[in-house]
Amino acid sequence: MVFIICPACGEDVKISDEAKEGDVIRCSSCNSKLELYKVKHEFEAEVIEERDIDTNYFQDEDDEY
Secondary structure, eight states: OEEEEOTTTOOEEEEOTTOOTTOEEEOTTTOOEEEEEEETTEEEEEEEEEEETTTTEEEOTTOOO
16 A cells, blocks of 8 residues: 655545556545656655635636635
8 A cells, every 4th residue: 555645735645556657646635636756666746636625616726816
């Protein structure tokens, strides 16, 4: 079992043993959409869609605040 840290909320996110670079997953805590990539043979994640908890909508990195 492999875990990463969600860059949006800081919680542990379990990823499949079959996960590969470029896979898109959701954080089970904040529901943000994350894209997996590898750094020195270990997975990390980049937020590609972050949930706006106050409005219950998703925001992508191009949205202005």
